[in-house]
Amino acid sequence: MKDFSFYAPTEVVFGEKSEEQVARLVKKYGGKKVLVHYGGQSAIRSGLLVKIINQLQEAGIDFVKLGGVVPNPRLSLAQKGIELCRQKGIDFILAVGGGSVIDSAKCIAYGVPYKGNVWDFYLGKEKATKMLPVAAVLTIPAAGSEMSESSVITNEEGDVKLGYSNNLSRPKFAIMNPRRTFTLPPYQTAAGVTDMMMHTMERYFTKDDDMDLTTDLAEAMLRSMKNAVFAVLKNPEDYRYRAQIMWGGSLMHNGLTGCGVDEDWATHQLEHELSGMFDVTHGAGLAAIWPSWARYVMHENLRRFVRFAVNVMDVPNDFTNPEGTALKGIEAMERFYHAIGMPINIKELIGRDITDAEIKEMTRKCSRDGKSTCGGLKVLEAKDMQAIYQMARG
Numbered sequence: 019m020k021d022f023s024f025y026a027p028t029e030v031v032f033g034e035k036s037e038e039q040v041a042r043l044v045k046k047y048g049g050k051k052v053l054v055h056y057g058g059q060s061a062i063r064s065g066l067l068v069k070i071i072n073q074l075q076e077a078g079i080d081f082v083k084l085g086g087v088v089p090n091p092r093l094s095l096a097q098k099g100i101e102l103c104r105q106k107g108i109d110f111i112l113a114v115g116g117g118s119v120i121d122s123a124k125c126i127a128y129g130v131p132y133k134g135n136v137w138d139f140y141l142g143k144e145k146a147t148k149m150l151p152v153a154a155v156l157t158i159p160a161a162g163s164e165m166s167e168s169s170v171i172t173n174e175e176g177d178v179k180l181g182y183s184n185n186l187s188r189p190k191f192a193i194m195n196p197r198r199t200f201t202l203p204p205y206q207t208a209a210g211v212t213d214m215m216m217h218t219m220e221r222y223f224t225k226d227d228d229m230d231l232t233t234d235l236a237e238a239m240l241r242s243m244k245n246a247v248f249a250v251l252k253n254p255e256d257y258r259y260r261a262q263i264m265w266g267g268s269l270m271h272n273g274l275t276g277c278g279v280d281e282d283w284a285t286h287q288l289e290h291e292l293s294g295m296f297d298v299t300h301g302a303g304l305a306a307i308w309p310s311w312a313r314y315v316m317h318e319n320l321r322r323f324v325r326f327a328v329n330v331m332d333v334p335n336d337f338t339n340p341e342g343t344a345l346k347g348i349e350a351m352e353r354f355y356h357a358i359g360m361p362i363n364i365k366e367l368i369g370r371d372i373t374d375a376e377i378k379e380m381t382r383k384c385s386r387d388g389k390s391t392c393g394g395l396k397v398l399e400a401k402d403m404q405a406i407y408q409m410a411r412g
């Protein structure tokens with residue numbers, strides 16, 4: 019078993035009345051002048067933004083608003099946010115939205131006290147030693163950023179999407195009201211569940227086989243999400259299952275399902291090039307890559323793929339043919355993706371054939387010009403990345 023450190027400092031306030039605690043929590047964590055950061059229209063349309071602003075006003079907390087975060091959040095808006103925070107003397111950032119808004123908030127928070135270009139952190143040139151505190155009012159369960167240490171930003175110059183992880187960025191608090199997720203369109207709901215399941219699958223498919231507690235937890239969460247997504251696609255206002263998905267999104271990416279095991283993350287790395295280049299929804303991009311990745315690497319730990327097939331995908335175990343059982347598990351996952359409206363290859367994802375030149379470019383970026391590898395179960399070099407993109411082209 020691998021040594022580990024589990025750090026999940028975020029105060030989670032969950033339930034229908036959770037939003038009423040925004041001002042109290044901002045004060046508790048020291049916010050005096052707040053940047054309220056949000057996305058396009060959803061938080062305005064639902065009345066959530068006004069509700070939060072009214073509370074801040076009533077509590078005498080000064081604030082400035084900055085909206086306009088788009089999915090696959092852009093560096094340029096974060097840079098605008100950094101300037102705004104400096105001008106206005108902001109000391110706390112409240113993200114109202116999903117992973118994109120929270121990640122943009124984290125990027126701004128890194129940038130305010132830093133003299134250089136905040137992109138340095140994402141390029142791995144610098145490590146942040148201080149940042150403004152960030153908190154979240156979550157409206158879409160998916161990325162898990164409300165408890166995670168990561169932030170993923172797209173630099174429009176070159177369409178490069180990079181993540182930066184630092185424990186400092188774990189939000190101070192996360193407010194989660196499942197009722198707010200009733201308005202999510204089916205595609206976003208399904209892509210969100212795909213993403214959160216993948217956060218656990220990236221930790222599940224490892225060489226380690228000896229941390230049964232972590233593995234059992236992971237399988238239980240994967241099964242729960244698989245059931246819950248069908249319930250909410252059928253009835254978007256099913257509070258019980260919306261709640262389980264919302265809590266699941268946090269638990270599946272706050273580190274719990276990685277305790278004691280090596281992690282992989284190749285599917286995420288490969289996907290970031292897809293959403294960087296084609297601006298597709300991250301969760302859908304993962305579904306387009308995973309089946310090909312799985313077939314490419316499954317012999318590195320066939321037992322694990324058999325276990326997944328049987329315990330998560332309900333495939334009967336053919337003890338005489340472990341490879342066949344493992345493959346049936348991957349096929350069952352493909353059927354699951356299709357059943358919830360997700361693609362299983364790049365053609366289905368982007369609606370056309372991907373070109374050889376595009377595959378070459380994604381391989382170049384993912385391998386940092388051939389200098390970098392990704393993945394843990396099988397360490398992927400540039401040639402492996404290219405082979406997986408080829409298999410996934412559809």
Ligand code: NZQ
Nearest residue numbers: 057058059060089090116117118157160161163166168201
């Ligand atoms: O902009 P608005 O109008 O708010 O619409 C959003 C957006 O179009 C909409 N939405 C959000 N809440 C809604 C709603 N629509 C109706 N009702 C609601 N209650 O949903 C759309 C997607 O929002 P977004 O924030 O982009 O979704 P998600 O949470 O999936 O975040 C995706 C981003 O997170 C990154 C991804 O790469 C991607 O850029 N990730 C971040 C991670 C992290 N920080 O730990 C880990 C992940 O692996 C992931 O890479």
Ligand code: ZN
Nearest residue numbers: 161213217300
């Ligand atoms: Zn993800």
